[in-house]
Amino acid sequence: MQKSWMLVGLTLVLAACGARNTAPVAAVPSGTMTAQSVLSWQALRQGDSGRDVVTLQYLLRHAGQTLSVDGAFGSGTDTAVRNFQRANGLTVDGIVGGNTWEKLIVTVRQGDSNNAVRAVQDQLRSGYGYGGVTVDGVFGSGTNTAVRDFQSKRGLSVDGVVGLNTWHALVTGSSTGGTGTTSSLASQILNNGRITLGTSSSTSGGNPRQNIVDTANGLAARRGCASDANCGLTVYLKRSMLQGMLALANAGNSFYVTSIAGGVHSTYSDHYAGLAFDIGIWNGVSLSSPNSAHTAARNACIAAGSDPSQTFNAYNDPTGGHKNHVHCAWN
Numbered sequence: 001m002q003k004s005w006m007l008v009g010l011t012l013v014l015a016a017c018g019a020r021n022t023a024p025v026a027a028v029p030s031g032t033m034t035a036q037s038v039l040s041w042q043a044l045r046q047g048d049s050g051r052d053v054v055t056l057q058y059l060l061r062h063a064g065q066t067l068s069v070d071g072a073f074g075s076g077t078d079t080a081v082r083n084f085q086r087a088n089g090l091t092v093d094g095i096v097g098g099n100t101w102e103k104l105i106v107t108v109r110q111g112d113s114n115n116a117v118r119a120v121q122d123q124l125r126s127g128y129g130y131g132g133v134t135v136d137g138v139f140g141s142g143t144n145t146a147v148r149d150f151q152s153k154r155g156l157s158v159d160g161v162v163g164l165n166t167w168h169a170l171v172t173g174s175s176t177g178g179t180g181t182t183s184s185l186a187s188q189i190l191n192n193g194r195i196t197l198g199t200s201s202s203t204s205g206g207n208p209r210q211n212i213v214d215t216a217n218g219l220a221a222r223r224g225c226a227s228d229a230n231c232g233l234t235v236y237l238k239r240s241m242l243q244g245m246l247a248l249a250n251a252g253n254s255f256y257v258t259s260i261a262g263g264v265h266s267t268y269s270d271h272y273a274g275l276a277f278d279i280g281i282w283n284g285v286s287l288s289s290p291n292s293a294h295t296a297a298r299n300a301c302i303a304a305g306s307d308p309s310q311t312f313n314a315y316n317d318p319t320g321g322h323k324n325h326v327h328c329a330w331n
Contacts, residue, residue, distance in 0.1 A: 042172055042220065042236045044096040048073040050238065050273035051127045051331070052171055056096055058119035059104040060084060072268070101171070102164065109161045112139045120162050123170040124150060126331060127239060172236055185242040186215035194249035196256045198280070205262035208277070211237065212260070221261040223272050235261055237274040240305065240330040245277060247304035255297070256281035258325055270310060276329035288324045290314035301328035 044056060049072045057069040057077060065080035078094045085092045088103050096104075106116045118137040124130040130146040144160045151158045154169050162170075172182075189195055189212050197209035206214065206222030214221050220234035237260065248255060258280035261271055270276035279301075280286070285293035294313035302308050310329035312322040 040172070040218075041098040041101045041168065043098075043234075044073055045094060045233075046073050046075070046078045047267060048235075048273060049268055049270075050275055051123065052236075053077070054122055054126075055119045055171060056081075056104070058115045058122065059106075062106065062115035062119075063104060101167075105164060105167045107161060107163045108139055110139050110141070110144045113137055117143070120147070120167075120170065127170070182237060182239050182242060183216055183218050185239065185246060186212045186237070189242065189245055189249075190216060192246065192249045194252075194254040195245065196254075196281075198256065198258050206260075207262055208257045208260045211262060215242070221274065224259075224262040224264050233272070235272060235274040237261065238330065241275050241277065244301065244304045244306055244328065244330050248300055251300065251304070253300055254283055255279045270329035275331070276310070276327060279326045279328065280324070282326065287313075287326055290323060294326055297326040298328075301326065304328075305330060307331050 042052060044053060051071065053073045054069055054071045056073070057067055057071075057080075060067055060077070060080045061069065063084055065084055067076045067080045081096055081100065082092050082094050084090075084104070085094075085100060090099055090103060108114070108116050108120060114137060117139045118135055120139075121133050121135040121137070121143055124143070124146045125133045125135060128150060130150070133143055133146050147162055147166065148158050148160050150156075150169070151160075151166060156165055156169060189197075190209075197207075197212055199207050199209045205224035211221035215237045220236050223233045223235055245257075256279065257277050259265075259271060259278040260276075261274055263271065263278075265271045271278075279297050280288070282293040282297040285291065287294055287297065291314075294315060298311055298313040298316070301311050306328045307330060310327075312327040313325075314323045317327075
């Protein structure tokens, strides 16, 4: 089960005992001790996809690993992660938890030029809307300005230096203050009368309301199960998707959400990456069968920033899998 990694104080624990609710990890030589991460990180593993996987891939490249940067945690990324873990004395399990994240992270600042800078720029541009930032690996004045603005809005030290705390805020969307964090966005969704979140106890993984409640509390959302490999894993819901949900409501629409991270979807579904939600009722009209509301809901999602190529309804999905709902996914 995918979980964030935590540390109480500076206690040292056996690496093999460090992961809570995860798959069995490789044996640790007798006497080997490792300190766990002080911060709570999103754990990634094979099958995950999205913006944070892009960050991981850039950081692996910076560390000397050879792999594609495509946002999909496939076999190539898994091999690179295991090679990195082995070379750095970490548990070799292919799971990018707190210890692996913090070993990968390098401090970058104005004047640097490398793949770690590309990771920062990609997060700022695609994850947080800093459209003026170019992903070129050169930490220039534009990147410096964006970093300082990001730090200011999240209650971090405004120094333009991307160290551990700024990296953590970029990857998890968390903060020590400011507005517009994933937590505050989730709280706004809970209090928005135009958004109704499903509460079905039969939903595999977490139901939509629980997903949002967990996010409002700064926790990861439970995922559903496409196969045994995905059962019970968790994911941090992405800022872009939460903003999109609010944008739909703020445009005057009311809708019922049937699935976010829970439910049974394809193995690499955007639901399991925290980037998508499904709509079952749109402005009072049920989407249980094809009708004009399918088109209206899809168009509204696209207008709110969803990816047109990954936003499906009864009329544009060749697989026929969206006859009774509209699927809206963000990058």
